[in-house]
Amino acid sequence: MGRRGLLAAMAALLAGAAGAGPVLSVARGRTRLVLPLAHRAPWRLSAALDPPRLLLDLPEAPKGWPARQPGRGLVARLEQRRHDGGHRLAILLARPVALPVTRVSRHGLTIELAPGPASGFAPIADGRSLAAAAAQPRRTLPLVVLDPGHGGKDPGAIGVRGTQEKRITLAAALELKRQLEARGGCRVLLTRSRDVFIPLGQRIELARQREAALFLSLHADSAPGARGASVYTLSETATDRFSAALARRENAADQRGGLRLPSVPPEVQRILLSLMRQETRSGSEQLARLAVAALGGEVPLLPHTHRRAGFVVLKAPDVPSALVEMGFLSHPGDEAALNRPEHRRKLATALAETVTAYLATRRTTLAMLG
Ligand SMILES: [Zn+2]
Incomplete structure (x- = not known):
């Protein structure tokens, strides 16, 4: 286990112990959603319309995440449920967003949202994968x-x-x-x-x-x-x-x-x-x-x-x-x-x-x- 893996494992343990779920923060008109996920957890992000939302699919329910959570900034609320043999987090949007920027770090998965035109959101909301992580990321040199x-x-x-x-x-x-x-x-x-x-x-x-x-x-x-x-x-x-x-x-x-x-x-x-x-x-x-x-x-x-x-x-x-x-x-x-x-x-x-x-x-x- 690498140093990052160790920290991620500690983070996952603590998140589990504290029942920590997704964390939303707002700065300079952008909304950041940090999802505490195990370091090598696979996930897939897509978007849908009516209502405008982002969908995060996971193989299983993350421990300690609440079923419903109020939103902040560009996120109206978060809802999660079983879906298609796995688990799905719906990120309901307060308004259309630009293509989300995702980043995997020791904190889990971070999704950065910036406002975007409705005309820009519609084309990405067709169920296609916007970003994804497989179970085994490639090993890289420090x-x-x-x-x-x-x-x-x-x-x-x-x-x-x-x-x-x-x-x-x-x-x-x-x-x-x-x-x-x-x-x-x-x-x-x-x-x-x-x-x-x-x-x-x-x-x-x-x-x-x-x-x-x-x-x-x-x-x-x-x-x-x-x-x-x-x-x-x-x-x-x-x-x-x-x-x-x-x-x-x-x-x-x-x-x-x-x-x-x-x-x-x-x-x-x-x-x-x-x-x-x-x-x-x-x-x-x-x-x-x-x-x-x-x-x-x-x-x-x-x-x-x-x-x-x-x-x-x-x-x-x-x-x-x-x-x-x-x-x-x-x-x-x-x-x-x-x-x-x-x-x-x-x-x-x-x-x-x-x-x-x-x-x-x-x-x-x-x-x-x-
Ligand atoms: Zn100096």
């Missing part, structure tokens, strides 16, 4: 999300000779991606592969939505007198004032962008969140330990190399995350090194080893649990 810090209008730290942090982080992330892909064993996605501004919340959401196995944010800091690489994991209370100040500087990137962070989805139950956080925290700590060990063999380190601070970009509750400060642009020696491709290759080699070792140990832990 996804590693690399996050080159800053970008666009946010240059990050500026070196003594004018080096912009955003350029160093992108060059290092591209090199790390290249090395990881050459090793195989994982898929790699960058939060940005160009010089663009991406809000911190969006970087996290990308990793969460794609169910990343891990999230690694790359930075190069600035602080008087300091040099060497360091690794950070999330803490509500920073280990020292230096770390707290660093987190404030990095988090300020979002204010510069003038954008707010998305809030944690309300449908996530508190208890599940706390279990996920525990699991995520232990993963993040392990990731950081491996990174410190691997980097130590390759590049100079900042004393007390593993630190904890309140970085926004490390706050995904369900994706183990670490932030690597690859060195200090404020130190002439570090700045010169970070500008050299050969030095960035060494950093990337150490971090590729970190990722490979992390994915291998997590596989072993989960094999023991599962």
Whole structure:
């Protein structure tokens, strides 16, 4: 059982215990329906007219879902009953919707609804399958999300000779991606592969939505007198004032962008969140330990190399995350090194080893649990 499978199993257990059924939420004119389903549960979604409704067919009745449930937003109400040897949830619509967007995640099946014209709804309401999941989804390699810090209008730290942090982080992330892909064993996605501004919340959401196995944010800091690489994991209370100040500087990137962070989805139950956080925290700590060990063999380190601070970009509750400060642009020696491709290759080699070792140990832990 993979980590996601484990979390989905916990979610299903908790949902069963709490009798949790479908959860509706409304934001910006759209309606989101989250249906707690077992991770590999097959389903099929279709639409019908008179009255306009979406139909979700399942092989059996999900535990704890109420027979009828009042609606919100674009959903008038939910009704479920036995149908054709299986089970059917009717999502009665308050008004016609555009083609629904479906997404399977650890929460179950999410159906996103946006208003649409009646003339657009009629053609899809003919019983055809709009989306479906078979019982056995194909196995895919774990996804590693690399996050080159800053970008666009946010240059990050500026070196003594004018080096912009955003350029160093992108060059290092591209090199790390290249090395990881050459090793195989994982898929790699960058939060940005160009010089663009991406809000911190969006970087996290990308990793969460794609169910990343891990999230690694790359930075190069600035602080008087300091040099060497360091690794950070999330803490509500920073280990020292230096770390707290660093987190404030990095988090300020979002204010510069003038954008707010998305809030944690309300449908996530508190208890599940706390279990996920525990699991995520232990993963993040392990990731950081491996990174410190691997980097130590390759590049100079900042004393007390593993630190904890309140970085926004490390706050995904369900994706183990670490932030690597690859060195200090404020130190002439570090700045010169970070500008050299050969030095960035060494950093990337150490971090590729970190990722490979992390994915291998997590596989072993989960094999023991599962
Ligand atoms: Zn930075």
